[in-house]
Amino acid sequence: MDAHAVSTKEYLVKKEPYYEPQGDEIALFEAAYRNQIPILLKGPTGCGKTRFMEHMAWRLSRPLVTVSCHDDLTASDLVGRYLITAAETAWVDGPLARAVRIGAICYLDEIVEARKDTTVVIHPLADDRRILPVEKTGELLEATSEFCLAISYNPGYQSVLKDLKQSTRQRFIGIEFGYPAPDLEQRIIVHESGIGPEIAEKLVKFAGMTRNLKGNGLDEGASTRLLVHAAKLMVTGIEPRRACRGAISEALTDDAEMLAAINELSASLF
Amino acid sequence: MTPSAPLSAIELEEKLDEYLDPVLSSRRTATGLAAMLAEFSRGQQEFVLRWIGVIAKTNAELAYQFAAQAPAGLRLMDPDDIESWIIQAMDTYDRMGLYPASAVFHEGEAYAARVRTRVNGMSFDDVSGILEIFVRGLSGRPLKLEPGDEVYTDTSTLFLPSGLARLPNKDENFRLYKAMAAHLWAQTWYGTFRSDLCGLFASFPDQDRAKQIFHALETVRLDARLAADLPGLHRDMQRLREDLDEAAYPDTWQEQLCALRAPQASVQTTIDALNTLYGDVLPAPICYQGTLQAGRVEQVMAQRLAREKDQLRAALARLLDDKGRRTELAGLEGEPKVDSERFRVERTPDPDQPGKWRYELTIDGQLVTPPQDVKAMMDSIVQDLGDIPDDYLVAAGDGSYQRDGEEKNPDDVWKGTYHEEGAFLYNEWDYRRQHYRKHWCVLREIDVHPLDDDFVTRTRQKYAAPIASLRRSFEALRGEEKLLKRLKNGDNIDFDALVEAYADMRQGMEMSERVLTKLHKQERNIAVMFMVDMSGSTKGWINDAEREALVLLCEALEVLGDRYAIYGFSGITRKRCELYRVKRFDEPYSDLVRARIAGIKPEDYTRMGVTIRHLTRLLNEVEARTKLLITLSDGKPDDYDGYRGDYGIEDTRQALIEAKRDGIHPFCVTIDTEARDYLPHMYGAVNWTLIDDVRRLPLKVSEIYRRLTT
Numbered sequence: 001m002d003a004h005a006v007s008t009k010e011y012l013v014k015k016e017p018y019y020e021p022q023g024d025e026i027a028l029f030e031a032a033y034r035n036q037i038p039i040l041l042k043g044p045t046g047c048g049k050t051r052f053m054e055h056m057a058w059r060l061s062r063p064l065v066t067v068s069c070h071d072d073l074t075a076s077d078l079v080g081r082y083l084i085t086a087a088e089t090a091w092v093d094g095p096l097a098r099a100v101r102i103g104a105i106c107y108l109d110e111i112v113e114a115r116k117d118t119t120v121v122i123h124p125l126a127d128d129r130r131i132l133p134v135e136k137t138g139e140l141l142e143a144t145s146e147f148c149l150a151i152s153y154n155p156g157y158q159s160v161l162k163d164l165k166q167s168t169r170q171r172f173i174g175i176e177f178g179y180p181a182p183d184l185e186q187r188i189i190v191h192e193s194g195i196g197p198e199i200a201e202k203l204v205k206f207a208g209m210t211r212n213l214k215g216n217g218l219d220e221g222a223s224t225r226l227l228v229h230a231a232k233l234m235v236t237g238i239e240p241r242r243a244c245r246g247a248i249s250e251a252l253t254d255d256a257e258m259l260a261a262i263n264e265l266s267a268s269l270f
Numbered sequence: 271m272t273p274s275a276p277l278s279a280i281e282l283e284e285k286l287d288e289y290l291d292p293v294l295s296s297r298r299t300a301t302g303l304a305a306m307l308a309e310f311s312r313g314q315q316e317f318v319l320r321w322i323g324v325i326a327k328t329n330a331e332l333a334y335q336f337a338a339q340a341p342a343g344l345r346l347m348d349p350d351d352i353e354s355w356i357i358q359a360m361d362t363y364d365r366m367g368l369y370p371a372s373a374v375f376h377e378g379e380a381y382a383a384r385v386r387t388r389v390n391g392m393s394f395d396d397v398s399g400i401l402e403i404f405v406r407g408l409s410g411r412p413l414k415l416e417p418g419d420e421v422y423t424d425t426s427t428l429f430l431p432s433g434l435a436r437l438p439n440k441d442e443n444f445r446l447y448k449a450m451a452a453h454l455w456a457q458t459w460y461g462t463f464r465s466d467l468c469g470l471f472a473s474f475p476d477q478d479r480a481k482q483i484f485h486a487l488e489t490v491r492l493d494a495r496l497a498a499d500l501p502g503l504h505r506d507m508q509r510l511r512e513d514l515d516e517a518a519y520p521d522t523w524q525e526q527l528c529a530l531r532a533p534q535a536s537v538q539t540t541i542d543a544l545n546t547l548y549g550d551v552l553p554a555p556i557c558y559q560g561t562l563q564a565g566r567v568e569q570v571m572a573q574r575l576a577r578e579k580d581q582l583r584a585a586l587a588r589l590l591d592d593k594g595r596r597t598e599l600a601g602l603e604g605e606p607k608v609d610s611e612r613f614r615v616e617r618t619p620d621p622d623q624p625g626k627w628r629y630e631l632t633i634d635g636q637l638v639t640p641p642q643d644v645k646a647m648m649d650s651i652v653q654d655l656g657d658i659p660d661d662y663l664v665a666a667g668d669g670s671y672q673r674d675g676e677e678k679n680p681d682d683v684w685k686g687t688y689h690e691e692g693a694f695l696y697n698e699w700d701y702r703r704q705h706y707r708k709h710w711c712v713l714r715e716i717d718v719h720p721l722d723d724d725f726v727t728r729t730r731q732k733y734a735a736p737i738a739s740l741r742r743s744f745e746a747l748r749g750e751e752k753l754l755k756r757l758k759n760g761d762n763i764d765f766d767a768l769v770e771a772y773a774d775m776r777q778g779m780e781m782s783e784r785v786l787t788k789l790h791k792q793e794r795n796i797a798v799m800f801m802v803d804m805s806g807s808t809k810g811w812i813n814d815a816e817r818e819a820l821v822l823l824c825e826a827l828e829v830l831g832d833r834y835a836i837y838g839f840s841g842i843t844r845k846r847c848e849l850y851r852v853k854r855f856d857e858p859y860s861d862l863v864r865a866r867i868a869g870i871k872p873e874d875y876t877r878m879g880v881t882i883r884h885l886t887r888l889l890n891e892v893e894a895r896t897k898l899l900i901t902l903s904d905g906k907p908d909d910y911d912g913y914r915g916d917y918g919i920e921d922t923r924q925a926l927i928e929a930k931r932d933g934i935h936p937f938c939v940t941i942d943t944e945a946r947d948y949l950p951h952m953y954g955a956v957n958w959t960l961i962d963d964v965r966r967l968p969l970k971v972s973e974i975y976r977r978l979t980t
Contacts, residue, residue: 074761076761081761209409213403216403257400257403261400264404
């Protein structure tokens with residue numbers, strides 16, 4: 001059992017991840033971190049939540065353990081399980097237990113995707129007890145002051161089935177993320193892809209058009225991430241309309257009519 | 271004679287006599303028709319005869335008309351096009367009757383010409399879906415698209431031609447459609463109508479000329495705006511003009527063109543230009559500019575502004591109320607401030623182009639974030655007027671902001687003249703045509719009138735013992751947790767397996783890897799829709815049994831936690847299909863629902879197809895891994911206007927096929943002893959069950975449900 005000896009190094013964020021603050025989220029996060037309150041990031045997909053986490057981990061020089069939740073994620077997947085090696089059983093920590101041990105920031109991405117019973121595992125960690133009971137080994141992991149729990153969720157496409165329970169959400173400090181303001185979004189695209197500001201401006205405009213369509217056949221408008229993808233394709237020499245089609249339209253919808261309309265919208269800008 | 275040899279005139283006449291008998295007489299025989307048809311190949315003859323038979327089932331006279339026009343049609347079109355020609359005529363017959371339908375056949379040549387242009391042209395239906403989304407994406411108030419004789423907008427709808435074949439291929443014609451839509455959108459977006467155009471044109475001696483010159487000038491301005499904001503679109507539009515060899519603007523216009531193309535130009539610039547160029551040459555209209563209908567715009571805009579003014583003022587009153595300051599102020603100061611001084615709106619352009627505005631609404635100097643709907647309203651007002659006038663910023667008086675509660679009572683529809691507003695329209699499958707009849711059925715949702723008697727209580731008492739055992743057996747189903755053993759991956763060690771494996775290893779055998787267990791929770795994720803026959807034939811015993819069955823089911827399902835909804839269906843004729851809400855998915859099993867179950871009573875006929883289509887639509891809105899549609903029925907589909915026999919069965923079958931395509935499992939519980947003859951065809955061999963004793967229905971239904979979902 002050398003789970004305790006896991007080095008923190010592999011989870012450290014070494015280079016400063018590029019991040020443009022949208023508002024006071026950095027200060028808010030730091031304050032929450034100092035007060036040992038867990039954090040809930042809300043916002044549509046691709047608006048920079050994960051990047052923000054990387055940036056904060058770097059800022060606070062803490063290792064970052066990220067878990068992307070899915071509907072098969074069990075409590076053991078988070079806490080840990082016994083594995084059998086060479087005729088003996090060995091306990092292996094799950095990412096959450098590991099993060100508690102090394103005092104890392106544990107980021108559970110898209111938490112509502114996980115099964116309901118899984119979400120409950122984080123409850124004792126997310127209040128002032130700050131403990132993680134590991135039933136199988138009988139251990140009671142106590143989090144140090146360095147440990148921090150953060151979860152994210154997208155209120156945009158919530159169905160009744162995938163809502164965050166009150167008992168979960170009321171343990172967190174909420175930070176809301178939207179799409180960045182246009183000039184900021186433009187700057188982000190320029191920085192991430194190296195494309196010229198005029199094209200970036202058009203991309204932002206195009207994103208605005210697709211966001212107009214949210215609720216009218218589109219579940220989500222184009223995210224900043226998609227814009228960066230499109231810009232990168234363009235920098236590599238793909239013709240702008242084609243790049244928008246590949247990186248944005250096709251990513252947003254499969255519906256033929258919607259696809260054609262979005263392509264027309266991008267074509268009217270480039 | 272070989273089988274593929276053409277039929278002779280005599281043979282043809284015999285067949286035609288058979289189909290067309292009701293409309294033939296001694297003076298009107300099929301001899302002439304037969305002679306004309308005799309010239310065609312056997313395949314073509316059979317094609318025509320088959321369709322004559324199909325049409326004759328709908329209307330013999332229409333079939334005669336087709337027979338008379340078929341030879342000409344065969345020379346002009348291939349069979350696929352003839353088929354769509356026939357379907358168009360029959361749709362016309364469904365909608366408007368015999369004479370317009372016959373006219374479709376008489377205009378075969380025109381139809382054939384349209385078919386030819388269709389190859390290169392685009393129709394409104396081809397493009398409207400895409401363009402509607404396109405225009406909405408461009409921003410501004412949502413605009414509807416409708417086909418019209420002229421290309422224009424009234425600022426709420428864009429009217430586009432029903433077909434376009436001006437350019438040599440589909441792509442180009444689509445581009446022209448798009449240019450038209452974009453141009454009309456630009457009129458609504460860049461403020462063409464922000465000035466009193468009717469009054470302006472009237473001030474010129476020749477109104478029409480003034481209008482045309484204004485439109486030409488305004489088009490220049492809008493083109494320049496589009497060039498700045500949507501360069502790609504502008505390029506497309508300019509290319510269209512080049513392709514169509516449209517003339518450049520007259521030299522005398524040059525000076526004004528510069529002014530119109532300046533970024534700060536507004537509709538006032540266009541009006542100034544009109545004053546200068548009124549007597550000048552009038553250039554030919556541009557392919558996408560359409561017409562200006564200032565009168566209609568004025569009408570529509572006046573209505574909308576009046577409504578939005580009301581709504582905005584009502585919303586402001588609500589905002590005040592929310593703050594609770596309205597009464598407070600009145601109480602403290604005795605004399606409240608004039609409302610118009612209390613609200614201020616600061617508007618700054620949101621850089622998120624193409625142009626939205628940011629509003630800062632202040633009440634008594636305090637910043638308030640306007641709710642989304644208020645913001646949309648302000649956007650729309652600004653789009654029309656360019657600003658929000660002060661008299662809009664006055665809170666409505668007490669009580670006057672209830673105006674939006676204009677919900678209509680579905681029953682009112684049947685009073686006075688019949689109309690289809692607010693109802694759902696569904697297609698119906700005509701198996702003889704092998705095509706849908708479009709928008710054939712009119713369906714309306716109505717609440718069952720709740721009946722507060724002791725029916726539910728009595729039923730619960732009567733079935734007390736079975737209900738208890740039902741509850742137990744359903745409880746057992748709930749969230750079954752199973753310990754899966756001997757797994758390669760799992761949460762826990764399967765010690766039995768491990769010991770065994772270890773022993774095996776010691777014995778020198780290969781050690782099994784399957785030594786773990788896993789707790790597997792089978793989550794029920796089921797949504798079930800019950801569709802209850804409320805036709806007249808259920809009167810008496812059957813109705814009682816149905817209601818009892820529903821009570822037992824609800825009791826059991828409440829234990830289980832599956833989502834369920836109950837709808838009764840009945841109706842008379844295609845124009846009056848009724849769906850009775852007993853319980854929606856999002857409604858709890860309340861006293862009201864119980865009273866509605868008690869209130870289920872026999873109504874009229876059984877038109878099943880349309881009901882299935884509507885319930886499918888409701889089920890589609892629910893998210894569940896398994897979706898069930900369970901019908902309780904007492905017989906074949908049957909309605910007053912020909913919906914019986916094969917027709918009804920085939921339509922129902924088609925509706926069920928559509929449901930299955932959407933991932934819904936249909937199932938039918940019937941008490942009709944003849945069900946064997948038609949239910950397997952409709953629902954499939956295993957998806958139905960017959961209960962031959964009505965008295966057993968209540969208990970059986972729950973049992974069947976349990977079997978179906980485990």
